[in-house]
Structures are given as C-alpha cells and as structure tokens.
Amino acid sequence: MTPLAGYLLVAALLFSIGLAGALTRRNAILVLIGIELMLNAANLNLIAFWRYGPHPEALTGMMFAIFSIAVAAAEAAVGLGLVISIHRHAHTTDLDALNRMKG
Amino acid sequence: MQESISFTPQMLASPLAEILWLIPAVPIVASGLIALMKQPKRKTAAALAIGSLSFSLLLALAAFGHVVAGWSHGAAVRETVNFTWFQFGATNVDLGWVLDPLSAVMLVMVTFVGLLIFIYSTSYMAHDENFTRFFCFLSLFAGAMLGVVIANSLLLLFMCWELVGLTSYLLIGFWYQKPAAAAAAKKAFLTTRVGDVFFLLGIVWLFAQTGTLLFYNSGTGSMEAGALTTLLAQPAALGLSAAGAIGLLIFAGAAGKSGQFPLHVWLPDAMEGPTPVSALIHAATMVAAGVYLVARIYPLMHAGALAGGSTAPLTVVTWVGAFTAVFAALIAVAQNDIKRILAYSTVSQLGYMMAGLGMGGVAVGMFHLITHAFFKALLFLGAGSVIHGCHEEQDVRRMGGLRADMPLTFVTYAVGMLALCGFPIFFSGFWSKDGILEAARHWSVARTPLYMLVFGALLTAFYMTRQVGYVFFGHWRGHKPAHESPAVMTIPLAILAFFAIALGFIGTPAWPWFHAFLEGHAAGFDIHSLVEPQLLIVMATSIAVVFLGLWLGWRLYGGPAPRPGDPDVLEAVAPLPWGWLRDRLYVDEFYGITVSAFYSWWASVADWLDRRVWGGLVAGVAWAFRQWAHLNRFLDMHWVDGAFDKGCEELSTGGGLLARVQNGRVQTYLRILAFAVVALAAILFWSSRP
Numbered sequence: 206m207t208p209l210a211g212y213l214l215v216a217a218l219l220f221s222i223g224l225a226g227a228l229t230r231r232n233a234i235l236v237l238i239g240i241e242l243m244l245n246a247a248n249l250n251l252i253a254f255w256r257y258g259p260h261p262e263a264l265t266g267m268m269f270a271i272f273s274i275a276v277a278a279a280e281a282a283v284g285l286g287l288v289i290s291i292h293r294h295a296h297t298t299d300l301d302a303l304n305r306m307k308g
Numbered sequence: 309m310q311e312s313i314s315f316t317p318q319m320l321a322s323p324l325a326e327i328l329w330l331i332p333a334v335p336i337v338a339s340g341l342i343a344l345m346k347q348p349k350r351k352t353a354a355a356l357a358i359g360s361l362s363f364s365l366l367l368a369l370a371a372f373g374h375v376v377a378g379w380s381h382g383a384a385v386r387e388t389v390n391f392t393w394f395q396f397g398a399t400n401v402d403l404g405w406v407l408d409p410l411s412a413v414m415l416v417m418v419t420f421v422g423l424l425i426f427i428y429s430t431s432y433m434a435h436d437e438n439f440t441r442f443f444c445f446l447s448l449f450a451g452a453m454l455g456v457v458i459a460n461s462l463l464l465l466f467m468c469w470e471l472v473g474l475t476s477y478l479l480i481g482f483w484y485q486k487p488a489a490a491a492a493a494k495k496a497f498l499t500t501r502v503g504d505v506f507f508l509l510g511i512v513w514l515f516a517q518t519g520t521l522l523f524y525n526s527g528t529g530s531m532e533a534g535a536l537t538t539l540l541a542q543p544a545a546l547g548l549s550a551a552g553a554i555g556l557l558i559f560a561g562a563a564g565k566s567g568q569f570p571l572h573v574w575l576p577d578a579m580e581g582p583t584p585v586s587a588l589i590h591a592a593t594m595v596a597a598g599v600y601l602v603a604r605i606y607p608l609m610h611a612g613a614l615a616g617g618s619t620a621p622l623t624v625v626t627w628v629g630a631f632t633a634v635f636a637a638l639i640a641v642a643q644n645d646i647k648r649i650l651a652y653s654t655v656s657q658l659g660y661m662m663a664g665l666g667m668g669g670v671a672v673g674m675f676h677l678i679t680h681a682f683f684k685a686l687l688f689l690g691a692g693s694v695i696h697g698c699h700e701e702q703d704v705r706r707m708g709g710l711r712a713d714m715p716l717t718f719v720t721y722a723v724g725m726l727a728l729c730g731f732p733i734f735f736s737g738f739w740s741k742d743g744i745l746e747a748a749r750h751w752s753v754a755r756t757p758l759y760m761l762v763f764g765a766l767l768t769a770f771y772m773t774r775q776v777g778y779v780f781f782g783h784w785r786g787h788k789p790a791h792e793s794p795a796v797m798t799i800p801l802a803i804l805a806f807f808a809i810a811l812g813f814i815g816t817p818a819w820p821w822f823h824a825f826l827e828g829h830a831a832g833f834d835i836h837s838l839v840e841p842q843l844l845i846v847m848a849t850s851i852a853v854v855f856l857g858l859w860l861g862w863r864l865y866g867g868p869a870p871r872p873g874d875p876d877v878l879e880a881v882a883p884l885p886w887g888w889l890r891d892r893l894y895v896d897e898f899y900g901i902t903v904s905a906f907y908s909w910w911a912s913v914a915d916w917l918d919r920r921v922w923g924g925l926v927a928g929v930a931w932a933f934r935q936w937a938h939l940n941r942f943l944d945m946h947w948v949d950g951a952f953d954k955g956c957e958e959l960s961t962g963g964g965l966l967a968r969v970q971n972g973r974v975q976t977y978l979r980i981l982a983f984a985v986v987a988l989a990a991i992l993f994w995s996s997r998p
Contacts, residue, residue: 206929228979236975 212253220246233288233298244277324374325387331367331384334360336451342444343512351363354430354442357447361423368415375412383553384828386526388460392752402522406460409826412455417678421592421685423452424800428689429584431796447800449475453593462511462521464788473500476589480581492577499574510557510923517550536611555609555621564991566598567631567655571898575655587688591654592681599661620755622666629662630757637767639893642889645702660744663757668747671823675743675815679736683727686804690721698786704778711780718780720801725776729769729807732851736812745846765859818943861995
C-alpha cells in the first residue's frame with residue numbers, strides 16, 4: 206500500500222463520518238459540523254495528491270487547501286449566523302421541525 | 309343698332325374688382341355673428357345686419373360708379389378675378405367673380421332694396437321672439453344672393469343659388485309652428501329642387517364639353533366665342549346642339565327658382581313666411597335670380613342665332629314666360645288673400661321677364677326685372693303695412709276703406725299698383741313692359757306671345773284694381789279699426805315709391821340709357837324713336853288695354869264691395885270659371901294625383917319590398933348565423949373545453965406528485981443528493997472499466 210493510498214483511505218473515512226453525521230443528526234449545528242468534516246476530508250485529499258503528485262515543488266495543493274480553509278471559515282460563519290437567525294425565528298434548531306419550505 | 313364697344317381686357321382688374329368679394333362676404337359674416345348671439349340682443353343683431361348690408365350697398369354703388377365711368381369713356385367694363393379652387397388630374401376647377409354692367413346693376417338693386425326691407429323688418433318683426441334668428445337668415449340670404457350676382461363661375465353661382473334656396477326654405481318656414489308654413493317651406497324646397505337637378509345636369513354637361521365653368525376668362529370662358537363654337541358643333545338629341553340642350557337644362561333650374569309654369573306652385577304658398585321675406589325673397593330678389601341666370605348665360609342661349617332669328621332655348625324661354633304671364637294673371641283675378649294676389653302677380657311678371665329675355669335680349673328682360681323689383685317690393689311692403697294695420701288680417705274681403713286710415717300706405721301702394729299695371733308715361737312699369745311688348749312685336753318666330761302678353765297686361769290692370777278697390781275703397785269690413793304703420797315702415801315705402809316712378813325714365817325708347825349701358829354701346833337721346841308709328845301702335849294698344857283693365861276693375865269693384873260672406877261680383881256672373889280660378893286651376897291637385905300619388909305608391913312599394921323581401925332576407929341570414937353560433941357553442945363546450953380541462957387536470961396531478969418530493973426537510977434533500985452522488989460515482993466507476 207502506497208503512502209498516497211493510506212492518506213486517501215483516511216480522507217474517505219473522514220468524509221464518510223462527516224456524511225453520516227450530516228445525514229443523521231437532527232441538530233442544525235451538528236449537521237454543520239458534519240459538513241465541516243467532509244470539507245476537511247477534501248482538503249486532505251488535495252494535500253495528498255499534491256504531495257505525491259508529479260510536481261511537489263510547486264506549492265499549488267497547499268495554496269488550494271489554504272484557500273479552501275479560508276472559504277470554509279467564512280462559510281461556517283454564515284452557516285452559524287443562519288442557525289442563530291433560525292433559532293430566533295423558530296425557537297428550535299431541529300431540522301425536521303423546519304419543514305415549511307415545501308412545495 | 310349701334311356698334312358695341314369692345315370689352316376691356318380682363319388682366320386689368322381694378323382694385324375695386326379685387327375686393328368685390330367683400331360684398332357678399334360681409335353679410336354672410338354678419339349672419340354668422342348674429343347666429344352666435346343670444347335672443348335678447350335684438351338691437352345688436354339688427355344693427356349688425358343693417359350695417360353689413362349698408363357696407364355692401366356702398367361698395368356696390370362704388371362698383372356701379374366704376375362701371376358707369378368706364379362705359380362713359382367708351383369702354384364697357386368686364387373685369388374678372390379668377391382663381392383655382394382645386395384641381396384633379398389635369399383639370400382645374402376655377403371660381404371667380406365678375407364686375408360688368410349686368411352684375412353692377414343687380415348688385416345695386418339687391419343691396420338697395422334689401423337694405424330698405426331690412427329697415428322695414430325691424431319694425432314689422434319687432435314683436436317676434438325670434439327676431440335675431442330672422443336677421444341671421446335675412447343676412448345670410450343677402451350674402452348668398454349677392455354671391456349669385458357676382459359669380460363668374462357656374463359652380464360658384466350654383467353654390468350660392470343653393471344657399472339662397474336654403475335661406476328661402478328657412479324663412480318661409482320661419483313660423484314653423486304653423487303647419488301651413490312648414491308645409492310651404494318643404495314644398496318650396498322640393499319644387500325648386502326639381503329644377504335644380506336639371507340645372508346641375510346642365511352644369512356637368514357644360515363642364516364635360518368645355519372643361520371650364522367660368523363665364524369669362526380671357527377668351528377661354530364658357531360664355532365666350534371659342535367654347536360656344538365647340539358647343540354648337542356638338543350635336544345632342546332632337547336636333548338640338550349641345551349649346552341648346554345645356555341652355556334648356558339650365559333654364560329648367562331658372563324656371564324652378566323663378567316660379568315659371570309648371571314649377572310655379574311653390575311661390576304662392578311661400579307667402580306663409582313673414583311679409584318682408586315675401587317682399588325681399590319672393591318678389592324682388594331671389595325669384596329674379598332665375599331671370600338673372602338666363603341673362604348671365606344669354607350668350608349660350610343665343611349662340612347660333614342668325615340675324616334677327618331665335619334659337620331653340622330662347623323660343624322655349626319665350627313660350628314658357630308668355631304662358632306663365634297669362635296663366636298666373638288669370639289665377640290672380642280670383643284670389644282673396646292680399647299676399648296671394650301679389651304672389652301670382654309676381655309669377656306673372658316673372659313670366660314677362662322671361663319672355664322679354666327670350667324675345668328682346670338681356671336689356672329688355674333685365675329692365676323689367678329692376679323696375680319690378682322696386683315696385684313689387686313696394687307692393688309687398690305696402691301689403692305688410694296693411695296686414696300690420698289690420699291686425700294680421702290677410703283676406704281682402706275683410707278690409708276696405710283704408711285710404712282714410714292709412715293715407716301714406718295708400719298713396720305709396722297706389723304708386724306701386726299703377727307701376728305694376730303699367731300706367732302710361734309716369735310709371736316705370738309702363739316703360740319696361742312696353743319694352744317687352746315692343747320686343748314681342750319684332751319677334752320673328754310667332755305673333756302669339758304678343759297677344760298673350762297684351763292680354764296679361766289687361767288682366768294685371770284688372771286684378772290690381774280689384775285688390776286696391778277691395779282694400780282701400782268702400783267701407784271698413786273688419787273687426788277692430790285699422791291704424792297707420794310707424795315711420796320706420798312708411799319711409800322705406802316712400803323711397804321705393806319714388807324709384808317705382810323714377811326708374812322708368814332711364815329706359816324709355818327715346819333715351820334707352822339702361823339698354824345701352826347693359827349692351828355696351830353709347831346712349832343717345834332721340835325723341836324721334838318715341839314717335840315711330842309702329843312703336844306708337846304698340847304703346848297705344850298697351851295704354852288702351854291698361855285703361856280698359858283699370859276701368860273694368862273700377863266698374864266692378866270701385867263701389868261698395870260685398871260683405872265677406874257674399875259672392876264676388878264676378879263669381880255671381882260666372883260661378884264655374886271663377887271656381888276654377890279660385891282653386892288655382894287645380895295645378896296643385898293635379899300634382900297631388902300624379903306626382904305625389906306616384907311617390908306615395910312608390911314609397912309603399914319600397915316599404916313592401918323592405919318589409920317582405922329585404923327584411924325576410926335579413927332575418928334569414930340572421931337565423932342562419934344564430935344556428936351556426938349554437939353549433940359553435942356546442943363544439944366548444946363538449947370538445948374543445950373537454951380536452952382543455954383534461955389537460956389541466958393531468959398537469960395538476962403531475963404537479964401534486966412532484967410536490968410530494970419537496971417535503972421541506974433539508975436532510976431528505978441531502979440524502980437524495982448523497983444517493984445521487986453515489987449512484988453517479990458508481991455509474992462513472994463501472995462505465996470507465998474496460
């Protein structure tokens with residue numbers, strides 16, 4: 206097993222845990238946490254492909270990961286802001302209760 | 309016959325001729341202004357009408373002076389101002405006006421007589437509540453009539469001619485509350501329309517042949533040599549040339565307007581209008597328009613005549629005129645309404661004018677027109693004064709002895725009556741009527757018109773004496789005593805009476821100033837022509853006839869007239885012919901059983917066609933469309949609507965199904981997304997394997 210495969214397995218495991226959390230948790234904040242986990246699994250993949258790719262001397266993968274983390278931070282801020290706003294509006298963060306946006 | 313002087317070239321229209329259009333325009337504008345006024349503004353309305361006509365009179369006098377001045381310098385004036393109204397294709401339709409002796413004389417006559425009658429009307433109509441409307445119509449009439457006079461284009465003349473007819477209709481029916489007045493107005497309008505249809509046909513034909521409707525236009529007008537030659541060369545039906553046929557058609561229009569037999573029936577009925585209207589329109593000016601028209605187109609009527617000969621249109625004019633003269637005079641003998649007597653006398657005198665035109669030319673007819681305008685206006689205004697004084701009584705049998713009550717009216721009326729009878733030497737009617745008789749003596753075609761006109765003169769003297777005997781002599785047979793009219797009515801009478809005498813001396817055989825002026829040669833004083841034996845015979849005959857008529861009339865009606873219920877003197881002698889004459893020789897009844905009966909039959913046929921045939925057709929079509937609409941409705945409801953409804957239902961169901969997926973739960977969406985990604989990844993994975 207190559208080192209790259211190990212990294213990819215860890216990343217896949219991390220993504221699966223994140224996806225399971227996002228799909229099963231009812232609390233909006235926990236869903237957000239799951240999403241963050243999936244995001245970081247993707248970042249791990251980016252780093253791994255860069256490090257074991259054909260041009261490890263160019264810092265492309267690292268730059269991409271740092272950008273992605275910055276965007277994830279902004280996204281987490283917006284997401285938490287939305288959750289607070291929803292909580293103020295509906296007095297709950299239970300996603301099953303927030304089903305008014307249906308056709 | 310003296311040599312006629314050449315007419316001046318038309319390029320040199322004087323400034324006066326340029327503004328000639330103001331003469332009709334000012335009264336028409338005044339009429340428009342009066343129409344906008346309120347009823348109580350009587351003084352303003354009358355002042356506006358009289359002021360505008362005074363302006364026209366001054367301008368007409370200036371124009372007349374201009375023409376006389378030109379003539380006395382040896383050049384007969386004929387100044388025209390023409391302009392193009394519109395053009396279609398290569399054809400121009402021109403209008404214009406003309407200043408020549410004929411129009412100048414008529415302008416002065418119409419404005420002068422009109423002005424006197426306007427002034428008279430302010431008093432006669434003083435108590436009428438529609439005073440302003442009356443002056444509006446009068447003014448419009450004066451303008452339109454002056455337009456007829458100055459027109460240099462048959463089209464412009466026709467327009468003004470119809471306007472004159474319209475105002476005549478409006479004024480006859482001025483007291484439209486009276487059914488008789490309304491009926492008379494309709495009758496006048498329709499009867500003159502019969503003539504006008506022929507007139508219009510003549511105009512169209514003339515335009516088709518010559519391409520112009522101008523009378524005079526530097527040699528290219530329709531009354532000038534070039535066009536007349538073309539017209540003469542063009543044959544029409546019945547051996548007439550186109551000139552003759554067109555002349556006859558236009559004469560039909562003139563006969564309608566001038567009350568010539570058989571279109572005379574409207575004129576006596578027109579006396580239902582106010583008396584000033586009868587004087588102005590139905591005695592002095594409008595009815596003379598027909599005579600004026602024939603004088604205007606005289607070159608066309610006369611075209612092709614050999615020296616001393618006559619043409620077909622002129623022969624017809626003469627016979628119609630002479631017949632009308634006698635026919636109407638006969639009826640006038642047996643009438644009892646003061647205005648109706650005068651109306652038939654007008655018809656008869658118009659016949660004289662037509663006969664004079666036909667036999668003696670423009671000057672003879674026009675001279676009688678001018679003198680007649682003055683003395684007939686005088687007689688009508690006198691009759692108005694009598695009617696006014698007798699409290700709106702019009703039946704001569706209920707008058708009598710008025711010479712003491714109304715001395716001024718009596719004197720002036722007597723002057724008018726003697727002028728109409730043709731009392732020798734001192735009255736204008738004598739000279740103008742004598743001119744016609746003299747022309748009849750020279751006429752080459754037949755002698756009969758001379759005898760007819762002499763007989764007519766006898767009748768004229770007779771019926772006028774009868775009327776004056778009834779009205780002014782004998783004793784009073786009315787209810788309330790009569791009174792003299794105010795000065796504003798009698799002064800116009802006096803002025804007209806003066807002219808009824810004085811005008812005769814401008815046209816005597818010894819000094820034919822008027823004829824020379826109209827025909828454009830020098831006037832000479834020649835006392836010898838007065839004592840020419842042939843002429844003396846005619847004059848002596850006419851004098852004898854007039855005296856015979858006067859004597860007969862006086863003999864029968866000079867004494868105490870019968871009471872209203874008693875039969876007339878002549879009726880006692882010959883009741884049967886008297887009855888025929890009193891009933892106006894049954895011309896109206898004849899039209900009643902022919903023309904009117906035909907039209908009502910035709911109307912009922914049309915009505916039947918409308919109701920049964922066309923009405924049924926329309927109803928059938930409507931039924932078919934209704935059935936078609938029912939069919940459409942059925943198809944709509946059961947086929948088109950059904951399909952549409954079904955489609956809508958399916959769409960709605962589909963929408964409901966899809967809406968179930970959208971349950972609003974975020975995690976469900978996420979799950980579907982995850983499954984979809986997995987499925988997509990699986991497809992990619994398996995499909996990328998070799």
